[in-house]
Amino acid sequence: MPTVEELLGNEAEYLLSHECQTFSKDDLHVPGPDFVDRVYKSTDRSPVVLRNLQSLFNHGRLGGTGYLSILPVDQGIEHSAGASFAPNPSYFDPENIIKLALESNCNAVASTIGVLGSVSRDYAHKIPMIAKINHNELLSYPNTHDQIMFGSVKQAYNLGAVAVGATIYFGSKESNRQIQEVAQAFQYAHELGLGTILWAYLRNPVFKTAYGDYHLSSDLTGQAIHLSASLQADIVKQKLPTLNGGYHAFGFGKTHDKVYSELTSDHPIDLTRYQVANSYMGRAGLINSGGGSSERDLNEAVKTAVINKRAGGMGLIMGRKAFHRPMKEGYEIIQAVQDVYADESITIA
Structure with missing residues (x-):
């Protein structure tokens, strides 16, 4: 297996030597045992809830480190x-x-009520x-983009889950309803003793422009994370x-010039550090997604893990890069990501 430096290539020093000058790492609630x-x-x-969260953090190769490696496979519904x-x-x-996953x-496997x-x-x-x-649900024609309930918190509890997961499409016209539904579900999950994980995605066709895809903008994704922490998500996936600059690009909402002049930079670790800051300075753990599958899955997965860890994030939730490949290859990609979080020489920037 190539080293982390080899997989990062000419970006190795850029990512591994960066020191964040925006939010100090000393002000973060960083992952740990x-x-x-x-x-x-x-x-x-x-x-x-604390017991179930501890079981999540104690399991698997990263057990006891405070970092999470989760295999998510809900794509049978989300992508057919x-x-x-x-x-x-x-x-x-x-x-x-x-x-x-085993x-x-x-640390865990995340999937549908039906699969689990x-x-x-x-x-x-x-x-x-x-x-x-x-x-x-993507079978209706024409396709609609809305998160609807397929299962209940009680079903998750009965099948032995330690946590429930839900998605909100922040920025969509359906988001107000989704926020209310997820808030109620998370409250009930905590009452039953389950942890809560929110997939805090942005979804609005206006956000995708010829100048860039602002679904991936640090300021807008950061606010989605902040709303997720406000909904009492224990962990937020983003x-x-x-x-950056989503608020300015569309001239909506409210922000502050310091967000762009002092609290972020164009470095990917600083952009992700702003996401961590919005997660109540790390109190709601930030896990980043592994993204879609491509020929450079191994390199891209390791790069994402390095950025997340050095920004103060809690781990990676990676599906398609692993299960779109034969099990042995998927296993090797997940192991390479875990290597990043297990490597104590890769520190928080």
Whole structure:
């Protein structure tokens, strides 16, 4: 397996030597072995929630580090089963999804109520499960883009999940309803003792322009993360930012000039540090998504992990880069990402 430096190529020094001059790392609530005791225990979460969160942090190769490596496979609904599993048809069988997460020594597997429920008696005691309760249904014509409830918190509880997951399309015309639905679901999940993970995506066709895709803008994704923490998400999943200035590009909402002059820069670690700052300075752990599959999956996954870790993030949730490949190759990509978080020489910038 190539080293991290080799996989980063000519960006190695740029990413591994950067020192953040925006938000000091000393002001962050950074991941660590004591994160549940140091951060979550101060909240209004019940002892049962703390126990389930601790089980998530204790499992797998990164167990006890405070970092998370999660395999998410809800694409059978989000992208159609054919689009998701045709590259590797064995994953039409949900058991193989769980086996990949186990073989890769992940902290947890995140999937649909249907996938997890179909094998929960065999595996809920072997690996923490995160049950996704809402999805974007893409069979109607013409396609609509809306997150609707496919399952309930009680179903997630009954199948043995340690946490529920949900998505909100912030910026969409349906977001007000989604916010209310997820707020109620997360409240109930915490009452039952489950952790909560929010996929905090932006979704508005206006955000994608000839000048850049502002769905990946640090200021807009940062605000989505801040709203997620306000909804009491214990962990927030967000895409890695690649640009900034969404508020200025569209002339809406409210922001401050210091966001762009002092609190961010054009460096990817600084753009991601602004996301961490919006997660209550790391109190709601930020995990970035691995993105779609390509020929450079291994290099891109390691680069994303380095940026997330050095920014103060909590880990990576990576699906398509792994399950679109034969299990051995998917395993190797997940292991390479875990290597980044296990490497104590890769520090917070």
